[in-house]
Amino acid sequence: IVFGAKAAPGYYLAKQTIQLINNVARVINxxxxxxxxxxxxxxxxxxxxLAMNLIPATDLDEQISQAGKEASGTGNMKFALNGALTVGTLDGANVEIRERVGAENFFLFGMTEPEVSALYAKGYDTKGLSREYYEKDPQLKAAIDMVADGTFSDGDKDTYKDLVNDWLNKDYFMTLADFRAYMDIQAQIEETYRDPMKWSRMAVLNVANSGYFSSDRSIEDYLERIWHTGPLA
Incomplete structure (x- = not known):
């Protein structure tokens, strides 16, 4: 499992998340x-x-941003073009990829944008509603408790207290709310992966139907719709 993200020099919780991922890696590895x-x-x-080596070697591309944040960008198109299957939410480029490759060749999970908006309206991030998901899901609770009890910080319970506090009392990006759906789709992914012919067929169809995302088509679209110019030669 390979994680990737943008730099976060001024984003405290993002830096904590990056540190946690690396410490989880240290324990697992x-x-x-x-x-x-x-x-x-x-x-x-x-x-x-690194991308030139990593992307073609990828079996499953996880684009798990919250629906409506447009955080799923063009990077996942490169994975689809190279035969990786995508697991993701209805966010950003995921929507376009799913439309092109077919819903049956895409692993969809999580809330829709209207469902996200409705949960915000209930005060999810202001009333600590994420704690309800923590209390009701034993697997989620066990995972967060491992972070809180110092399993990934050499026994220091204070290292990630701010991160845990944010998960249980704010969780603005609704990670806890989408957790169970994510785990359920992972079970489906594992079942599909056990069938090499089915997985290969889905991968080939991803490649075959991803031509729309080529740079040539994209630039031509920009020329016509945005720059309103034609070829110079």
Whole structure:
């Protein structure tokens, strides 16, 4: 499992999240029980050279931003063009990819934008409603409790207290609200992966139907709709 994200020099909770991912990786990658079965990495200095090697090698592209935030960008189009299947929410470029490759070749999960808006209207991020999801889901509770009890911080319970507090009392991006749907779709993904022919067919159809996202088509679209000019030669 490879994590990637933008730099967050002035975003305290994002920096905490990055640190947590790296510490989770440290624990998992040194656990003899999962050696050879599971590894976690967060590459530093993600650039074009790394992308050229990483993207074609990817089986599953996770674009799990909250619906309506337009945080799912063009990077996932590159994965689809190279045969990776996508698991994601109805956000940003995910919507376009799903329309092009077909809903049956895309792993969809999570709330829709209207459902997100309705949950905000109920005061999800101001009334601590995320705690209800924590209390009702044993798997989610166990995961957060491991962060809180110092499992990933050498026993120090204070290291991620601000992050845990945000999850349980604000959770602006509704990660806890979408958690169960995410875990359920992962079970479906694992079942599909056990069928190599089915997985390969879905991957080929992703490639075949992703031509729309080519740079040539994109630039031509910009020329016609935005710059209102034609070829110079």
């Amino acid at each position: 040194n656990d003899p029980d999962v050696k050879g079965k599971l590894n976690v990495y967060f590459p530093w200095n993600y650039n074009i050279e």
